[in-house]
Amino acid sequence: MSTPGMMAENPWVTPRMMFAVALVIVGVAVLVPCGMLIYESLTVVEGGIRQATMQHYAGIISQQRTYELLGRTVLFSAAMTVFAGSAGFLFAWLAVRTNTPGRRFMPIAVLLPYLIPPTLGAVCWILLLSPRNGIINRLIEPIFADGLFNIYSFSGMIFVETLYTFPLAFIFFYATLSSIDPVLEEASAAAGAGAFRTFWKITLPRMMPTVISVGTILFIIGLESFDVAWFLGYPAKIYILSIEVFLLTRYNYPSDIGGAAVYGVLALIAAILLVQLYRRVTADDRRFVAITGKAYRLGTLDIGSWRWLASGVFYAIIAIIGVLPLLLLGAISLDSITWPFSLNANLTLDNYRWIFSDSESRRAIINTALIALGGATLAVAIGFVISYICTRTDVKGRGVLDYIAFLPFAFPSSVLAIGVIATFIRTPIYNTIWIMLLAFSIKFMPYSIRNINNNIMQIHRELEEASYVAGGTMLSTIWRIILPLVIPGLIAAWSLLFIVFVRQFSLPIMLSSPGSQVMTIMLFQEWDAGKMGHVSAYGILMVLASFPFMVAARLMSRQKGVV
C-alpha cells in the first residue's frame, strides 16, 4: 500500500519539493556526466572548433584490438565472478547452515581481508609471486629455476581479484542465507535427504535469485576493476577496458578523449543492461525468498568430518589474503624485510616518519582525510534524502529517481571520471580535491542508498504514521522519529563509505593533479620508484585508519553483514 501525501501542510517542504530537489541533484550528478560522455564520443575538436563526428566510433569498431580488449574484460569479470561467487556461496552456506567449527567467527574473520584495499592485495602478491623477486619464487628457486609463478599474467589478475572479492561475495550470501527460515531445508532433512543433497536440491534452487543478483554485482565489480588490473596487468601489457580508458585519457600522448568516451559509452550501455538485470532479479527476490528480520538458528546440518576440511580451508584463505599481507607489509614498513628480499633484524620507523614529514605526502594524507570525511557525509546525506523519497513517499516519478541514482553503481570509475571531467572542466573545482570528493560521492551514492533503504525499511510504517496522527508534520516526523531510529544505520553506512574512500585508487588516478594528490596515488608513485618501505607504511596506515570505522559499522548495523 502506498502512503499518500498525508503530511503536506507545510507548503515549502512537501514530498514533491524534496523530490524535485533530489532529481535536480541526481540529474546534475549522473545524467549530465553521462550526456557529456556521449557528447565527447560524437565530437572532435579541430583547429579549436568542435565538430560532430563518427570517427571515434569508426576507429574503435575497425580495430581488432577493441574486440580482444572487450573479450578479455568480459572473460576477466566472468571468471572472477564464478570463482569468487561460488566460493562465497559455499562458505556462506557452510557458515550458516552446517556444523562447521568456527562458523560463528567466519563473518567477523572475513572482514579482515575486506579491510585490505585491492591495491595492497595486488602489491602483496607481486611481492610474493613476481617472477624474479617474488618471495615464494625465490624460496622455490632451487627447484624451479626460472620462477614457477608469474603474477603479471591474466590468470594472476583473476587470481588476485578473486581473492579480494571473495569476502564481499561471502558477506552478501551470508546476509541473505542467515535471514531465510531454514524450515525448507529441515523438511528436506526430515524427508531423509543428506546435507549435500539438500544443498543441491533445495538451498541452491531457492537461492537462485540471490545467486543471480550477487553474481551481477560481482560481475560489475569485475568490469570496473582497476587496481589489480593496473598493478598486475599493465606491466605485462594485458589491458582491460578500465585501464584502456585511463591510458587513452591520462597516459597516452596525445590523449584520445573521444576514443575513451566511445569505450565509456559501451560501458554505459553494459551498465544500463546490468542494472536492469539486477533490478529485475532483486524485485523477484523479495517475492521468492521470505526474508524476515528474525534471527534463525545457525548450524543445523551435520556434514560429518567434511566440517574440519571446510573450516581449515576457510581460515587458510583468510590467513593468506588477510593475515599474510598485513604481516608482510608490517615487516617491510618497519624495515625488517628489505627489498629485494632479505631479512633485517633492526626495526626502524623511518618509513612512517617519512610519510608524515614529506610535505607532498602530508598534503596527500590530509587530502585523503578531507575527501573521505566530506565525501562520506555528502553521499550519506543525499542517500538519506533519496532513500526517504523512494521508500516512504508516493511521489510520482520516484522510480525514475531511484533508477538514475542507481546507475553509477555499474559505471567503471574511469568512465565516470571522463564524464565528470567533461562536465566540470570549466569550473574552478577542476583539478582540485573537490572534484574528487564529488566524483566519490556520485560513484558510491548507490551503495549509500541501498544501505539506508535497508535501514529505513526496517522502521515499521506505523511508527511514522503514529507521528502524523499525533499532529507531526513531515519534517518534524523525519527529525524526531525517522532520523533517531536510522542514525545507527547512517553511521554504519558512513563508516563503510569512509573505508572505501580512503582506499579509492581508480577515481584519483583519473582526477588528481599535482596539488590534489591522495594517499593511494602517493602509494603508487612510491611503488613506481621502488620504495617498498613507503608503500608498506601507507598500506598499514590505511588499514589502521579503516579499522575503527569497520568496528563502528559492525556495531551499528542492525542487519549484520550488509556492507
Add this chain to the structure above:
Amino acid sequence: MIRLESLDKTFRSSDRTVHVINNVTQAIPDGSFFTLLGPSGCGKTTTLRVIAGLERHDSGSVWFGDRLISCPEKRIFTPTSNRDIGMVFQSYAIWPHMDVYHNVAYPLTTRRHRLSPDEIRKRVSDAIELVGLGPLLRSPSTALSGGQQQRVALARALVAQPQVLLLDEPLSNLDALLRERMRAELMQLQRKIRVTSVYVTHDRAEALSMSDYIAVMNGGCIEMAGTPEEVYKRPTTEFVAQFLGHCNFLPATVRERRSAGSGIAETPFGSVTTDMLAMPEVGSAIKLLLRPEDLVTVTEASIPGNLVIRAKAANTMYFGEHHESDAVVGDMVLRFKANGVPIVDGGELNLSLRAPRCWAFPAEKS
C-alpha cells in the same frame, strides 16, 4: 458524529484491481463505540485509515461533525496531522527511542498544541494514570511488555483529548488471557471518557462484547450495521449470520403470515414462530437460523411446544464449560451446545428450541 458518505476506493496493480471500499455510507454517533468487523481483506482497516487520512479514497466524503474532512470531488483533503484524532495501531507503534513519558507527551508537543511545560507534564501524567501505568513514567519503552505497550499507545492516543479515537486491531497481538482483560479495561475506559471510537477487528467476541454498534464488512461493503444484539440475533444476510458464529440452517416453508416480518414456519420436525426481514407468501421455502445454543436437549417426558428433533449424536467435542456435538438426522447435521448433559456419540437424543421464536432467511432459489 462521523459520517462516511458513498466512500469508494480501488487498488490497482498491474495484474488485478481490488475494490477495497465499495460505496460505504455510515454514520457513527458521538460518544459511541463503533466497530468495523469483518474477515481479512474486507476493507475494514482501509476504511479506518481513510478516516485517519493515512489512506486516500477515490470518491465520497468524510465528515467530522459538520466539518468536511475529505472529499476528492471537491479536492478537499485534511492531512492526518490536522485531523483531531488519536489512534492505536496494531503494532502499537511505540517509538523505541523515547521513554514512556516522551511517547505520551509527543502529541502535545506538535504544532497542533501550544501548551506550557507544566500543562504538558500534568496532562501526560493524567493520561498515564488513566491507563494505569503511573510507576512506569520514565521507563524506556523497549522494556515494556505487550500489555504495557498497549496502554502507552492508548495513553498517547488520548492525551490530546481528540475528537475521535481510532483503534486498529489493538488486541490482536496480545495473548488470550491478557486480551480478555484489556478488552474489559478498554471498554470501561471508553465508557468513562465517551470519546467517539472506531474499532477495527476480525474477532467477533471482541466486537460483540465491547461495541455500541457493529458494522459487518465484506468485500468492501458494509453488509449490516446495528447493535451487537441485532447483528447476532437478526442478521440481514447469511454472511453476517455466519461471520458472527456457527449457523445451522433448517429448511422450512411458510405456513402462516402474521405480519410483514413474522409468521409460522413448518419444518419436518414441527412448526415454530419465526421472524424475517420480509416474510414471503405462504408456501414459500425459507430456512431457519438455529445457532448451536438455540438447540437444547430434552427428555422424552418433557417435550415442550411443537418442535422436536430426534437425532443421533456424533463428533462430540469438549470445550471446558460445555460440550458441542452434531445431531445427525438423515443427511442433515445440526451442531448444538450441550450444557452439562453428558452426550455419547452414537446415542439417541431429542432436541428442541430454547426460545419460542427464531430468525429465518429466504431459501436460495435453485
